[in-house]
Amino acid sequence: MTIVEGTEMTVPQTASRHIALRFTDGQVREFDADPGETLLAAARRAGHRLVSQCTVGTCGTCVGTLVDGAGEMPSDRISTLSADELAAGQRLLCQTRALCDSSFDLDYPATLLEAHPPVGFRARITRLTWVADTVVELELKVPKAIKFGFTAGQYCRIQVPGTDEWRSYSIASGEHERFRLTFLIRILPSGVMSDFLRDAARTGQSLEVEGPLGGFVLEPAPRPTVLIAGGTGLAPMLSMLDRLRTVQPTPPILLLFGCNRPAELFHEDELAARISLMPTLEVRTVLMDNAGRDDLPAGTPLSVLRADDVAPDTVSYLCGPPPMIRAAEEQLGALGLPAHDIRAEQFVPSEN
């Protein structure tokens, strides 16, 4: 029995079919499928991940409902779908081939497809360390019951207790440490989060957190990598270094890190430790005003970027204040890096 739903039509045998998948959150993914290709394979080829497990038609996870067009499943094998379900339009996408342009409804939101869907949870403060005059390192414990994972470079939103204010901070710890997140937070003379951390925050206290968020993510590859960080923009770079450490073969990595003045410089020991652990890592630390630290050059991270730091296959990640990002994009572009190999996350200062 061949099951073809939909109206009678002339089915072209060679042309690719246009497929649309609609998720419960209203998002739609569109792609083309070749005549003999299963919809799951076609979606994957187009870069769309769908919920599926066995890929051989036995688990029933990838079920979708045909709303328009025609989709055919193999007739010579037992399916986990009953005749009634098939008649109602249900199809296993790992087995279904479209006979014409078709669309399907899926019973889950598109966000489920993200590697690490954001979750909200309460996290306990396990450590709060002043690492410089204006920088706090905050460590939060994620409850084990929370399914939390992230990709190096992403950030979380943290609520200032007792207020409706949320602030966003990049995760500084590595992907491997899913239950202990660290953040590097710049403390301003005034500001709700700064005031809280300076005056009220205590170990053991719980905070509302949401994450992971953001598309500034490391794509681990053995390509020469240039990381440019201004101030607490170092946070995502530390997380990325953690991941890059296990990339085989480990690529050459250059980290340019700048702070304003000696009292605001932090994590020198951390970076020294990273260098001792990572033979391919080079770090250049600079201070805008290096008075008292004449062992470090004065300037911005970009002032120590040299033309020969950038190879044709270099990829770069930038994190810091907008002027630094703009200047870095310009300079890296002039050195020949295409825009898609210059990835940036900029700090957006809060209103209060």
Add this chain to the structure above:
Amino acid sequence: MALIESAIGNSGKVARQYAPYVQADWGFANHWYPACFSDEVAVNGVIGVTIGGHDIAVTRDEDGVVHAIADRCLHRGVKLSAKPMCFANKTVTCWYHGYTYNAENGNLDTIVGSPDDHLINTVGVRTYPSEELAGLIFVFVGDDDYGTPPPLDSDLPMKVTDKATPHFRDEKIVTRGIRRKLYGNWRLAAENGLDPGHLLVHWDNQIVVALDRAMPLGMKALKDDATEFVDIEGGPKGVMNRYDLPENYQPVFENPMVDIKARGTTMYEPFRVSCWLPGILMVENWPIPGITQYEFYVPIDDHHHMYFEVIADRASTPEEEKEFAFKYENFYKPLGLLNFNNNDIFAREATEEHYERFDGWNNEVLSNMDFSVVAWRKQAAKHGRGFFQSPFVDED
């Protein structure tokens, strides 16, 4: 930066210098680990082991070649090793519903009671590179997409040439040993083995008394580089306590403050101790001169490890092999591997609670004698090729 000197103490700053090691609670991924002893896997036999959360079935085909495949049937997830079934050469059949896997590539070759099923040849289980050496079966365990594994020798202790003690790569090598699943994180085991400060644990051990051996109470490092960092290009990475060099270590034989003296009067060739990635101890000239004892601390999960205790010697003739077997059964094993090492196990189990439940890795007070432990942590942090992660969905 003077890493070693500043590495003694108790602070997050110190732990940062080997942070990846602190994270490696499930062990370092993408390394060779011993799965079992050769004689545990008969032709068409199946042994199940767990390494860093990976359940692995080791089998031997009719040509004597070993293979390692995932020890989970695709169908309903039972362990293949729970009831070994190898009906055809180079296959492992699941005892539950007959899914039959190719031992070389993991392919689902057939299903015993459903030979026309569409699943056949469309799915399979993962395979792991495996090698057999000196009476042990080694498996390369880690990321599925890691690529070509580095040579097994990069994850074995180096072959020393100055004292020429027995090594796995020697011709005429003979080994015997035991393995046992123990409670405790693998790192506590590795550190205990290397630790020059733990000799007190062995002060009253039978083998020490029986041999009238002059076993020091401790070893005092005299130089910064008393523990040697060994980093061989493309080869083993580890640290070696050069107890054999008098300018490096001063053995401590008594402490009048507590009125204690080392027992024994027989001074032996020093039992040089070294520790290697991904977690292997080599003790040369132990339990007696001319013998090497190897210990592998293979992570099972974050709270258990497989403890391999292996005695290595050379034997050229059947008589020498017989003599080694006799000494192993009646001396090395009961007095060394069991009695003596049981004291080490007692100590590791006692530390587990502090390190795992009270975050001991970031909360410990190390002293001068921990010099080589810190050196090992740094070397492991630098050369670990990745991390194992919990495979469990409901806990970590």
